Amino acid sequence: xxxxxxxxxxxxxxxxxxxxxxxxxxxxxxxxxxxxxxxxxxxxxxxxxxxxxxxxxxxxxxxxxxxxxxxxxxxxxxxxxxxxxxxxxxxxxxxxxxxxxxxxxxxxxxxxxxxxxxxxxxxxxxxxxxxxxxxxxxxxxxxxxxxxxxxxxxxxxxxxxxxxxxxxxxxxxxxxxxxxxxxxxxxxxxxxxxxxxxxxxxxxxxxxxxxxxxxxxxxxxxxxxxxxxxxxxxxxxxxxxxxxxxxxxxxxxxxxxxxxxxxxxxxxxxxxxxxxxxxxxxxxxxxxxxxxxxxxxxxxxxxxxxxxxxxxxxxxxxxxxxxxxxxxxxxxxxxxxxxxxxxxxxxxxxxxxxxxxxxxxxxxxxxxxxxxxxxxxxxxxxxxxxxxxxxxxxx
Numbered sequence: 250x251x252x253x254x255x256x257x258x259x260x261x262x263x264x265x266x267x268x269x270x271x272x273x274x275x276x277x278x279x280x281x282x283x284x285x286x287x288x289x290x291x292x293x294x295x296x297x298x299x300x301x302x303x304x305x306x307x308x309x310x311x312x313x314x315x316x317x318x319x320x321x322x323x324x325x326x327x328x329x330x331x332x333x334x335x336x337x338x339x340x341x342x343x344x345x346x347x348x349x350x351x352x353x354x355x356x357x358x359x360x361x362x363x364x365x366x367x368x369x370x371x372x373x374x375x376x377x378x379x380x381x382x383x384x385x386x387x388x389x390x391x392x393x394x395x396x397x398x399x400x401x402x403x404x405x406x407x408x409x410x411x412x413x414x415x416x417x418x419x420x421x422x423x424x425x426x427x428x429x430x431x432x433x434x435x436x437x438x439x440x441x442x443x444x445x446x447x448x449x450x451x452x453x454x455x456x457x458x459x460x461x462x463x464x465x466x467x468x469x470x471x472x473x474x475x476x477x478x479x480x481x482x483x484x485x486x487x488x489x490x491x492x493x494x495x496x497x498x499x500x501x502x503x504x505x506x507x508x509x510x511x512x513x514x515x516x517x518x519x520x521x522x523x524x525x526x527x528x529x530x531x532x533x534x535x536x537x538x539x540x541x542x543x544x545x546x547x548x549x550x551x552x553x554x555x556x557x558x559x560x561x562x563x564x565x566x567x568x569x570x571x572x573x574x575x576x577x578x579x580x581x582x583x584x585x586x587x588x589x590x591x592x593x594x595x596x597x598x599x600x601x602x603x604x605x606x607x608x609x610x611x612x613x614x615x616x617x618x619x620x621x622x623x624x625x626x627x628x629x630x631x632x633x634x635x636x637x638x639x640x641x642x643x644x
Contacts, residue, residue: 588637
């Protein structure tokens with residue numbers, strides 16, 4: 250989606266909800282408009298990229314730090330909300346009552362205990378905590394959450410964002426990336442990103458000390474939680490599932506192919522194309538996304554581009570990897586060129602059977618497939634494969 254949309258339409262850009270208190274009338278209008286999702290469900294790393302791309306360029310370091318500080322407040326509350334869902338009902342009541350008296354303290358807005366108490370009390374207004382599960386995901390429900398375990402959980406929750414942000418800061422402004430021991434990672438990254446106040450010199454400090462609220466912390470937390478409460482009224486089951494999801498970052502990889510090529514051939518050989526509804530003469534499958542395409546088929550030609558070429562532009566920005574079903578070979582498309590890569594399915598003697606002329610059983614060669622995947626991930630097709638030729642948009 251074009252970045253200009255984010256600067257025009259506030260429904261796409263939640264910066265206002267992160268930095269301003271919205272009046273009741275505006276909240277009602279937002280609920281009527283059915284804005285995307287509650288802000289507590291937003292992916293903070295994505296918001297960081299959106300804000301950077303919509304800022305005037307070149308981006309200044311102080312503006313970058315300002316964005317990080319605002320987004321860290323959201324991330325911190327997301328951690329507390331997810332933590333509160335994992336707590337047992339007894340733990341919830343204990344933390345809510347113990348932190349309620351601390352709101353009058355001077356540094357209450359930077360107290361994990363007080364903030365957690367406020368989050369729990371706000372979410373108790375709706376159905377977020379209904380249908381408590383007997384077992385929590387990361388910790389036995391019989392073991393209570395102590396201050397140390399809460400601090401550890403919050404830091405681990407925030408670390409992926411801090412890692413991404415430190416890499417982005419290094420890319421934008423230079424400087425060396427920090428190195429540290431695993432148990433010091435949160436402290437070092439917080440220092441590197443300017444989240445930690447200069448008054449803190451200790452190597453160990455509570456993560457809440459990194460918070461820098463643009464407005465009243467309790468008011469804006471109530472605003473964020475009210476969105477979640479409204480969402481829970483309509484989707485009581487999904488509200489928890491979306492909160493306690495673990496972000497798993499998998500490396501890019503190609504499709505997982507079956508061991509025996511006969512399984513591939515039997516599945517795709519008489520399969521109909523989803524575009525023209527015909528059985529292709531030369532069927533092929535994209536090894537990146539699994540799309541079934543007609544190789545050289547005029548039936549699926551669009552704007553003088555045959556389907557494989559067009560799919561390589563849409564799927565891989567000009568790069569496509571296709572397994573030819575009737576030949577057991579792989580072709581690579583790179584822009585206006587293509588080449589035959591070879592086959593990842595070999596017979597019992599380790600030989601290819603191009604065009605399936607010998608009819609021998611073929612089995613996947615994991616070493617070859619791993620090599621193909623590595624060339625794709627590292628963008629080295631141009632350097633490794635030498636026999637390139639023009640495809641004239643005819644594949």
